[in-house]
Amino acid sequence: MNTQSPLSATESLGVMLSLVRAELVRSMEDELAASGLDLSYTQFLILKKLAKLGPMSASNLARTVELDGGAMTRQLDQLERKDYLRRCPHEQDRRALRIELTEAGAAQSQQLTDCSARVLEAAQRSLSETERNQLHDYLTRVLHALRDKN
Amino acid sequence: MNTQSPLSATESLGVMLSLVRAELVRSMEDELAASGLDLSYTQFLILKKLAKLGPMSASNLARTVELDGGAMTRQLDQLERKDYLRRCPHEQDRRALRIELTEAGAAQSQQLTDCSARVLEAAQRSLSETERNQLHDYLTRVLHALRDKN
C-alpha cells in the first residue's frame, strides 16, 4: 500500500508534515544506499551529529537527535557492530559513555554531508533562498508555539 | 528521555519536520483526551475523513490518510470495537468493504473538527494568514519536488 495519492488541494498541516517528512526520509535513505552506505535515517542523523560535534555521551547524543534513550542504546549497538563508532568509558562520569567515531566512521562523514546536501537541495529546488529561510522560520515558530503552550 | 532540547539555531529541514510533526501529534492527542475522546492521532484522521467524505472502502480510506493497508485493517478493528464505525458489505464490489460511521461516531464528528481547529490555530498562532498559506505552499512544493524526482 501507500501508493501515492493525488493529494487533495488543502491537506491540513499535520498531514502535510507527515507526507513531506516521510518522503524526505525515503529520499535520504535512497541517496545513502546509492552512495554505498548501509544506514537508516536515524543512524545517519546520529553519525552526522557525532561528526559535527565530536564525542559525547549517549544521553547527550539522544537529546541532540531527539531520540529516546532506550532506542539510542539499540542504535548504538548496530552502529558499533558496523564499526562506525565505539563506546569508550567517560573520563569524568563513570555512569556515562563517551561515544566516538571509529576511523571507518570518520572516513564517511564527508559522504554523509554530501548525501544530505544533495537531498536537501533536491527537495527545496523550487524554493528560492528567501523562501527556504521563510520555511525554516515558519516551522521554528510553529514548534515554539506548540511547545510554549499558550 | 526525549526531554526538550534547546534546539540549535539551524536544524536541517528533516529534523525540523520531525520535531514539528511530533509536537503537533502530541498536542492533538492531548486535546482529544481533554475533550474526552479516546483516540490516537491516526484514528482521529480516519474518523475525520469518514465524517468529511462519507462511507468508502477500507483501501480508499487507507490511501486517503496515507496509511498502509495492513495498518488500516488493525485500526478499523479498534475503531469498530469502540463502536465508532462499522464494516458493511460493499454494494458494487464483493471484495471490498463499505466503512461507515456509527451514530456514536457521527455524533463526535463536530468535536473532532473543533479539536483539530483549536490545535491548528494554536500551532500557527504566530503566523499571519499570508504566512500560513506560504507555509502550506512551500511544503506542497517540497513534496512535489521529492516525488517527481528531478
Add this chain to the structure above:
DNA sequence: GCCATATATTTGCCTTGACAAATAAACTTA
C-alpha cells in the same frame, strides 16, 4: 559521611506501521 534525589545506560514490554504472502473477487483481453 549519609541520605535523598537526579542522571546514565540497559533491558523488557507494547504499539505502530511497513512489507510480503495468502485469499477472494474484479477486470482485461484475446
Add this chain to the structure above:
DNA sequence: TAAGTTTATTTGTCAAGGCAAATATATGGC
C-alpha cells in the same frame, strides 16, 4: 469465456520508538 493481471482485505513478521523498571553512579543538603 478462460487466462492472466490487478485490486481489496486480512494476517504474519519485523524493526522502530516510547515508556517503565532495574542498576550504577553522581550530586546536593544535612
